[in-house]
Amino acid sequence: MRKLAKHLVAHAAAVIAPLRPTQARAMVAELDHIESASDAFDFALGCVVAAYSQRMSVLAALAFSARLGTALAASLFGLLHIFQPWSNVALKMRLLADPGFTACGTRCESWVRIVGDLPLSHWLWQQGVMAAFGALHLVAAVLLLRGSIGRLAWTSMMVAVLALAMPAFGGGGITFPAIYILLIAMMLALGHGLAKLEHWNFTRR
Structure with a gap:
């Protein structure tokens, strides 16, 4: 029962931490001073109820939505960047093994020609960069969902640095880097705005 109480308090602390980090830490610390397992469990249930009652409102529900x-959306964007570039790598390897391979006929003629003209190292490099972008967007999605705005800001900076480095390493022009920076900046701004909104909604009651 003591272990379950710890899990419940940890969950309650995670729920309320984005708005009241001090109260979240106090919950966890208070549990360590309760000797009785049954009292600890009762305290943990109270923490869960209190945490959700403070977070729940129409405005909070809209913010969470x-x-x-x-x-x-960021997760899907990240997964797309992780898996989609492998099609270029797979096609290039197939063309190296069978130069006459035509993929899907005339519909894919330009794609096959572009992939065939560039070396395998180019497509492997592209896959690595895209996978890095994808992984960072997945991390950003988790941080946004948890309300960890500080860590989200650091992740956004990493995306921006990687995007700015793309042209320097032969990754094309500035269009795609600008798009990546704009998207992650919008995500960070949204997360910051929602955190402020939730905090205001919490303190006004």
Whole structure:
């Protein structure tokens, strides 16, 4: 029962931490001073109820919905960047083994020609960069959903640095880096705005 109480308090602390980090830490610290397992369990249940009662409201629900929707979109964006470039690598390897391979016929003629003209190292490099972008967006999605705005800011900076480095390493022009920076900046701004909104909604009651 003591272990379950610890899990419940940890969950309650995670729920309320984005708005009241001091109170979240106090919950965890208080549990360590409760000797009785049954009292600890009762305290843990009270923490969970208190945490959700403080977070729940129509405005909070809307803010969470916006946070969840954005996080899901960022996750899909990240997964696309991790898996999609492998098609170029796979096609290049197939062309190296069979130069006459035509993929999907005339519909893919330009794609096959572009992939065939560039070396395998180019597509492997592209896959590595895209996978890094994808992984960072997945991390950003998790941080946004958890309300960890400080860490989200650091992740956004990493995305921006990687995007700015792309042209220097032969990654094309500035269009795609600008798009990546704009998207992650919008995500950070949304996360910061939602955190402020949730904090205001919490303190006004």
